[in-house]
Amino acid sequence: MTSSQYVIIGAGFAGAATAYHLALSGVKDITILEQEAVAGFHSSGRNAAMVRQVVSDPALAALTRGGAAFLRALPPDWPVPVGFEQNGSLLLGSGEGWEKLSRDAETARQMGVGVESWSKDKATEFVPALKGADFDGGVWCLTDGVVDIHALLTGYLKAAQARGVRVRYxxxxxxxxxxxxxxxxxxxxxxxxxxxxxxxxxxxxxxxIARLAGAVEPPLHPYRRHLFVTAPLPWVDRKWPFVWHITHDLYFRPEAAGLLVCPCDQQEMLPGDTPTDESVTELLFEKIHRHFPALTEIAIKRSWAGLRTLSDDGRFVIGWDPKIKGFFWVAGLGGHGVTTSSAVGALAAKLIRDPHSGSGEEFSPRRFLAATGR
Incomplete structure (x- = not known):
């Protein structure tokens, strides 16, 4: 039998960033366990790599802002180069969705995120692929962008290992x-x-994993989402931001010589190596035809699927388990893991070292205890 003061289960962004910040705080005896042969085999390596700060939940917004700031200015001793294309984001809304998006933008603005509200004409002039699109206005955020997720995850792990963290694949x-x-x-x-x-x-x-320990079982559900990459498109400008229609759940961004597009499909799945579903291609083109007509002639070159794990209330699960002592949660990042990774890791490390700090109560698994009874 071996021993380790702290054992982290999972070498994705949640586990790697927590290990990094724990080690940064001076903890010396940490082991990460990863069931796969490599890190990032599942959700952490299969997402769209977009850094987005404007979200609806103020508690989550604080983490997106802090996490994005870390990615834009990595520490001087960061062990690997991490590409970050700060091309910004352009979030679109229609009807009541536009009104809600405008409120979210104001929340972000009050938290110090630089955002602008754009007219439909200005958004279309900036991204001509929006010609004929169905939206009322857009929110522009200059400091968003696209990050090299594989280099970023490798960086967390190498920085942690340089401080003594062990990783067992x-x-x-x-x-x-x-x-x-x-x-x-x-x-x-x-x-x-x-x-x-x-x-x-x-x-x-x-x-x-929680069930094996007898810990509380929060209502966390893995949902499959597909991503598609098009064949080369000569009219795509590599400097475009990622464009996300928040009301109609559809986004695209430059990728290689074409576009990465997503219909924001969401089907609950069992954990595992997620297969693709051909019917989602039909959903994609149905949404494109309806909302982004300038993209109707694109050809799909490849596709894949990954899992996003969300709680019923949409908030992360970070904190000490209310039933089993010594069991700590960093889960349910629901598609925001890349953006918030450093902020989540820092919060987790703080709560692990100082359980009575009073931070992060809004993410505590304790909130599910009465509802689940488990």
Whole structure:
């Protein structure tokens, strides 16, 4: 049997950023367990890589702002170069959706995020592919963009390892040792580990891991989402921002010589290596025809699917478990993991080191205890 003061389950953005910030705070004995042979095999490596700060929830907005600021100015000792294309974002809305988006923009503005409200004409002049599109106005955020997610995840892990963090790949969790309501160890495919603290950063598997420990089971659900990359398009400008129609759930951004497009489909799935569904291609073109008619002639070159794990109330799950001592949650990042990764890791590290800090109560798993009864 080996031992580690802290064991983090999952080497995606939640686990890697938490490990980095814990190590940065001076913790020396940390082990990350990753069930796959590489980090980022699932959600952390299959997303659209977009950094977006304007969101509806003020609690989440604080994390997107802090996380984006970190990505724009990585620490001087960051171990790998991370590409960040700060081309901005252009969020679109229609009808009541435009009114809501305008309120979200005002919230972001009050928090210090530089945003502008644009007319339909100005947005279309900036991105000509919006000609004929169905929207009433747009919100422009200059400091958003697209980040190299693989380099970023590698950076978190290497920076953590440089501070003594151990990473064990191909190591899955099979169960926990719990004595008098406290975690004392866990069994893995690579042997038993004695530990004082388990950090559940296992993404789509978070509830299954919690069940093994007898911890609370928050209403977290993995949902599949598809991404499509087009064949080369000579009229695409690589400097365009990502464009997201918030009301109609459809977005696109430059990718290689074409576009990456997404119909924002959402189907609940079991955790795993997510297969694609051909019928979603039909959904994509139906939405494009209706809302972005200038894109109707695009040809799809490739596609893939990934999982986004969301809570019923849309907020992250970060904090100490209310049932099992020594069990900490960093889960349910719901598609915001890239943008908020550093802010989430910093908050998690703070709560782990100082459980009585009073921070992050809005994300605590305790909020689900009465509702689930489990």
């Amino acid at each position: 191909g190591c899955s969790v099979g169960g926990f040792e719990v004595e008098q309501g406290r975690v004392t160890g866990l069994s893995t495919s690579d042997g038993a580990i004695a530990t004082e603290t388990v950090i559940n950063a296992s993404g789509a598997w978070a509830v299954a």
